[in-house]
Amino acid sequence: MKQFKLDSSAVVYISALMLALGAFLPLTNIPVYGDVSYHRIAKIEAYLVVVFAVAGPVMLFLKQTRRLFFAPLGVWVVLLFPAIKSALTPKGSKGMLSGIADSASGVMGEFAGRLFLNIANFKWGGLIFISGLLIFTLACVFKSLRK
Numbered sequence: 181m182k183q184f185k186l187d188s189s190a191v192v193y194i195s196a197l198m199l200a201l202g203a204f205l206p207l208t209n210i211p212v213y214g215d216v217s218y219h220r221i222a223k224i225e226a227y228l229v230v231v232f233a234v235a236g237p238v239m240l241f242l243k244q245t246r247r248l249f250f251a252p253l254g255v256w257v258v259l260l261f262p263a264i265k266s267a268l269t270p271k272g273s274k275g276m277l278s279g280i281a282d283s284a285s286g287v288m289g290e291f292a293g294r295l296f297l298n299i300a301n302f303k304w305g306g307l308i309f310i311s312g313l314l315i316f317t318l319a320c321v322f323k324s325l326r327k
Contacts, residue, residue: 188326191319192236192248198312199233199255205305217305228258233312236320248324252317259313 203226206215219226232254239248257264 188319188323189240191315192240192323195312195316195319196233196236196251198308199316200230200312202305202309202312203229205308206303207306207309208303215303218309225258225261229255232258233316236316240323245324245326248320252313252320255313256317 203218206217209215217226218229232251235254236248236251239245239251
């Protein structure tokens with residue numbers, strides 16, 4: 181009987197696919213708004229998540245395993261950008277950083293960040309998205325540290 185062994189590269193490919201597809205699947209349900217996907221509330225950020233998710237397998241294909249950790253880092257920065265922006269800008273001041281951040285992330289982007297950080301009841305798409313995100317992060321970091 182042959183034993184099935186899952187290579188760490190395959191885990192990166194599968195989790196990147198889960199993460200990229202999960203951005204378009206329903207994360208949760210808001211009573212008045214309906215099913216909410218990350219793409220529905222933050223289109224640009226969702227496409228950035230997909231780009232960074234695809235970057236992981238591309239780096240593996242190009243044998244750039246040392247730089248592989250940049251892919252999940254990019255995903256986390258995109259997802260947490262509204263929280264990072266609010267932490268870096270002092271309350272009541274509109275400095276240069278605030279102006280740049282406001283132009284880069286609109287009202288829906290801030291809503292997406294707050295929603296992502298405060299979801300209590302995930303739908304099936306949200307579970308795929310979150311598990312893909314966590315597995316992708318761990319697989320990329322471990323793969324980049326191992327080489």
